[in-house]
Amino acid sequence: MNALSSAGALADLAGAGPDTDTDIDTMPALELCALSKRFTLGGGLFKRGRALQAVSEVSLAIPRGQVMGLVGESGCGKSTLAKMLLGLTTPSAGEVRVDGRPLGDAGQKALARHIQPIFQDPYSSLNPRKRVAAIVELPLRVHGIGTPRERARRVAETLDLVGLPKRAAEQFPGQLSGGQRQRVAIARALIMRPDIVICDEPTSALDVSVQAQILNLLLDLKQEFGLTYLFISHDLAVVEHLVDRVAVMYLGRIVEEGSREQIFAAPRHPYTQALLASALTPEPGLGVPDIGLGDVMPDPSNPPSGCAFHPRCPKAQALCRETRPALVTDTAGATRVACHFASA
């Protein structure tokens, strides 16, 4: 149970981090304190279901103006974490702080002014029955901002900002391409000028050629508005292109967190090492890399004892089966890793 103390350590770290552009505000823009989510599976009217711990005691601090990458395999709890941050599910334990203030009972609308999402699938994130202008205007309407004329002007400005032509406003999402739709989704997220944007795999549904355009747009907008991103992805190339820091999740827990340089150059957790080794290279003929983990994904409703990663870990020893390693901040205070036998 060192989650709270490590979150405190992180708050210090935020101001002293290697990539911080602003030292004016040492308070992290977004702070997750021992956030946990437990689901109940298969319960009926009269029978109790099994518990599934989707997210366990995740503590993260994202300094203002930075991009935190969150990586991990499918089912490790990344999206559940995003949903908690967006207020779509309530955490079972822990809290989210924006600018140091807990958001627990601030209400959904207050939350929406600070945190906005960009979802994965632009084919599902836009209501097919609404015109683009109505979709982008909705946040302003719901929050009662401006007169219809002012709102229309803001919508036009924002569409221009994300690189969409004026006539797109009167079209339906079905008439736009995937990249254009994702631009609409970005416009909707940004029209309220939020501080924090949660990007849940925003490029994984797009063509590779369009991915780069969208990523560059996200970077430009970050510069222009000083946005803070939590960037969820399982595409390591995308993460490397975009983020300042990386957190690696496995089975609902953060197993390693560090700067982009450290994670990509000298990963310390065996899972991070395997994850990096699994990335496909553009080199033809190399085939799919064998990362030696086997392909058995552990059952989250019945997690392994001790370190959740031990059944797949090449370094696992008796200690790993019995004791769960704590997420330890290293001596320099720059990285955190949860492994008994972490690489130096």
Place this chain on the structure above:
Amino acid sequence: MTVSTSTTSRPSRAPAAGGRARALGELPLPRPAWSRVTRKMFGHRGLAIGLVCVGLAVLVALFAPLLAPHDPYFQDISNRMVPPVWHDKGSWTHVLGTDKLGRDYLSRLIYGTRISLTIGLVAALISGVIGTTLGVLAGYFGGRVDAFISYIITTRLAMPVVLVALALASLTGGSLTTVIVLLGLLLWDRFAVVSRSVTQQLRDAEYVYAARTLGCSLPYILVREILPNIAGALIVVITLEMAHAILLEATLSFLGMGVQPPLPSWGLMVAEGKAYMFFQPWVIAIPGVALFVLVLAINLLGDGLRDLNAPGGRN
């Protein structure tokens, strides 16, 4: 059954106007919406036929007093069972002949359109409101709400509609209003089942998440985000249930528990003519054909509307 007509032809959705194949960043010029709709409409033969027939029926119902050559209630005992005009003994005075009380058959048929359409429309609307409300709530909330509403739906599905309607009609006494209310309260099951399953899919659509993230109220999400996207499915159900209600009204009236004489309901006309069906078959054939054509046309219309209503693009 009426169901078959709507499920036989499920034409592939027309590809979106304006190609996704176009170059990146290049927006297709939007075609004027109206011309696209009309083009789709006339390209769809079933829809055109259904629309023309239902449109005619509506016009006939609206202008019944102008179109009917005689008073549908006027009895002329000396002119009973006059055959229709194509028969040897037919005459142009009574184009479709007269019934056993000497009432003009064409006039009764024309006024009967009013009854059938009213019952179909109002009963389908009542059941649509009930069923859609239940279905959307069950689909959106899931869990216990869903379990409870699904139980109500199952209970309703276990009841034989004709028997229950017959029993209730005999308790309350048959009348036009009774039949409409009864059918409205009985035919909501398909609305509930369809809207529940479609809502279940949409509940986790990312645009619903987006609306929730913004702090949109629950009614806004249900009515403005979800309802428009299940409307296509509901329009098909509305037409199915209209046809269903019209047939059930005819059934109840035929059994004597529906619309009461002397109202010119088509089902009642069949019932009154059944004693003569072997020697004057047109007495039941004419209202029977009218019922068949109307029900078929409504089903074709629903099928076509479903195709028109499908939004373009990948979904």
